[in-house]
Amino acid sequence: MSWTTVADLLGLLSLLGGAMLCFAAGVGVVRFPDLLTRMHAGTKPQVLGLLLVLLGVWLRTRSGMDGLVLLLVGFFQLVTIPAGAHMVGRAGFRTGQVRPADIHPGRRERVDPSGEEAGPPPDDGARTPDG
Amino acid sequence: MTLETVETVLAWMIGGLIALAALLTLTRITIGPSVLDRVVASDTLVSIVVSALGAHIALTGAASTLPLLISLSLVGFLGSVAVARFVARDRDPEPPR
Amino acid sequence: MRGRLLGRQLSWGSILWLTVVWVVLWRSPTLLTVVGGVAVAVLVLVAFPLPRVRVKLRLHPWGLVVLVSRFLWDLTVASIHVAWLAIAHGPTTRGAVMDIQLVAKEELLQTITAELVALVPGTVVIDLDARQRLLTLHALEVENDKDAQRVRRNVRAQEARVVRAFHPDPEAVLDPRRAREAALARPLGERKEER
Numbered sequence: 001m002s003w004t005t006v007a008d009l010l011g012l013l014s015l016l017g018g019a020m021l022c023f024a025a026g027v028g029v030v031r032f033p034d035l036l037t038r039m040h041a042g043t044k045p046q047v048l049g050l051l052l053v054l055l056g057v058w059l060r061t062r063s064g065m066d067g068l069v070l071l072l073v074g075f076f077q078l079v080t081i082p083a084g085a086h087m088v089g090r091a092g093f094r095t096g097q098v099r100p101a102d103i104h105p106g107r108r109e110r111v112d113p114s115g116e117e118a119g120p121p122p123d124d125g126a127r128t129p130d131g
Numbered sequence: 132m133t134l135e136t137v138e139t140v141l142a143w144m145i146g147g148l149i150a151l152a153a154l155l156t157l158t159r160i161t162i163g164p165s166v167l168d169r170v171v172a173s174d175t176l177v178s179i180v181v182s183a184l185g186a187h188i189a190l191t192g193a194a195s196t197l198p199l200l201i202s203l204s205l206v207g208f209l210g211s212v213a214v215a216r217f218v219a220r221d222r223d224p225e226p227p228r
Numbered sequence: 229m230r231g232r233l234l235g236r237q238l239s240w241g242s243i244l245w246l247t248v249v250w251v252v253l254w255r256s257p258t259l260l261t262v263v264g265g266v267a268v269a270v271l272v273l274v275a276f277p278l279p280r281v282r283v284k285l286r287l288h289p290w291g292l293v294v295l296v297s298r299f300l301w302d303l304t305v306a307s308i309h310v311a312w313l314a315i316a317h318g319p320t321t322r323g324a325v326m327d328i329q330l331v332a333k334e335e336l337l338q339t340i341t342a343e344l345v346a347l348v349p350g351t352v353v354i355d356l357d358a359r360q361r362l363l364t365l366h367a368l369e370v371e372n373d374k375d376a377q378r379v380r381r382n383v384r385a386q387e388a389r390v391v392r393a394f395h396p397d398p399e400a401v402l403d404p405r406r407a408r409e410a411a412l413a414r415p416l417g418e419r420k421e422e423r
Contacts, residue, residue: 005134012141015186019148021311022182026155028314029172036352036366037323038159038168041314042175044349048307050178053185060189065255069197072252076204077181082346082353084174084208087215089354089366092167093325095218201253 004062011059014052021049035092043085050077142190149183166218170211177207243269284396285336291393295344298389302348310349310368324370325354328383330361331402332391338363340394341387348386351379 028041054070061067156179159172181203188196243266250265251257330338335358342363346353355364367379392398 008138009134011189012138012145015145015189016141016148018182019145019152019186021307022152022179023148023155024311024314025175026152026179028310029159029175030155031314033322035165035167035171036325036354037368039171039352039366040310040323040349040368042156042171043178043352044307044310044347046175046178046182047347047349048303050182050185051303053182053189057185057189061192061194063194065252065257066194066197068252069201069255072249073181073200073204076201077178078347079343080205080208081178082343084211084215085346086342086353087212088167088170088174089352091215091218092165093354093364093366095167197255198253 007059007062011056013056014059015056018049018051018053018056021046021052025049036089039085039089039092043081047078047081050074145186145190149179149186153179153183166214170214170218174208174211177203181207238270238273242273246272284334285394286396288393288398291389291398295389295393299344299348302386306349313368322371323366323368324376325364325366326370326376326379328363328365328380330363330387331384332387332395333361334395337387337390337394341383341390344386344390345383351383 025042025046029038032038032041051074054074058067058070153176156172156176160169160176163169181200184196184200184203188194246269247262247265250268251261254261330341332338332341338356338358338361342353342356345351345363345365350368352366353363354366356362363383370376370379388402391402
């Protein structure tokens with residue numbers, strides 16, 4: 001076997017890994033019980049899955065410039081996925097989609113069980129209520 | 132088993148898994164129950180589409196799909212941010228039992 | 229280093245980065261794409277100026293290597309774990325929302341920490357209060373104090389790696405004794421100013 005076949009096969013295997021993580025994400029999004037756990041399933045295995053797919057693409061195309069493009073795609077995904085996930089998670093938390101029982105007692109008292117913030121508002125405006 | 136059969140089998144497995152994943156996320160988009168659940172699921176769907184495009188490039192060598200990959204990876208999250216920004220306390224009503 | 233154009237401050241780093249992206253998008257490093265890239269970069273920076281971030285970071289190469297390799301390892305292990313949780317038979321897992329006190333006061337370091345924590349499966353970042361250095365996140369598989377402690381320990385370790393990779397003087401932040409002394413040495417008024 002020449003090294004190109006090896007690279008082709010490795011690329012396929014890494015694609016397969018990515019596809020399996022995709023599938024797991026799909027299953028998790030359907031099976032997990034509430035919004036935040038679904039976010040774990042939906043957004044996270046995807047990060048590794050996507051990197052694996054991109055690696056697989058590069059292993060099979062093996063072109064330097066395409067590799068740079070794929071690197072860029074991976075970087076953009078790593079930067080943007082947490083931004084989206086954070087916005088959704090915060091919105092879910094603030095609109096009370098977390099069961100009170102799921103808020104860890106170690107949290108500060110300023111959060112009451114409904115997920116709304118109690119206590120004096122911060123003076124710096126850093127936490128705007130519209131979120 | 133020749134190398135080609137191995138490649139074909141793997142390619143079908145990859146395609147099947149990605150298709151199943153997309154179907155499952157579509158289920159979650161359909162059943163909700165809240166807007167945010169659907170947003171999360173559609174986010175996942177975007178990632179799955181990016182993976183599918185990547186698999187397409189890798190399996191067919193069609194590098195002309197690469198720009199699509201870039202644009203999706205850059206703007207895929209904007210929709211969910213927009214919805215999350217304006218979401219309120221809304222859920223689908225509980226189905227009657 | 230910064231140049232000026234039409235009264236705007238342009239950072240050479242941004243121009244370089246945007247040009248590289250432009251050339252990579254064209255997938256052909258010719259003279260035309262490079263010149264066009266520089267032109268587009270300057271145009272973008274003049275038309276859409278960003279607020280300046282005051283950065284006081286120092287790159288520690290070894291710390292960065294540790295950070296990146298450990299991050300990739302964590303990402304792999306945790307992704308497989310969460311994927312398994314999704315597929316495994318039986319009742320699915322639940323999680324809890326919790327607060328974690330960060331040690332670094334630089335917003336950029338907090339952001340990097342939060343970003344990395346958000347990317348590793350098992351934790352979803354919900355909020356980050358930069359002033360209070362409070363990271364709110366949702367963690368999977370947290371049912372008692374011990375689990376919560378485990379998550380807190382992991383996040384703090386992640387932050388320590390970030391600090392070791394980027395902070396100008398990592399030990400001043402990480403060593404609890406020195407951090408306490410620094411806080412005491414500052415007069416009260418200054419402590420209020422600090423952010």
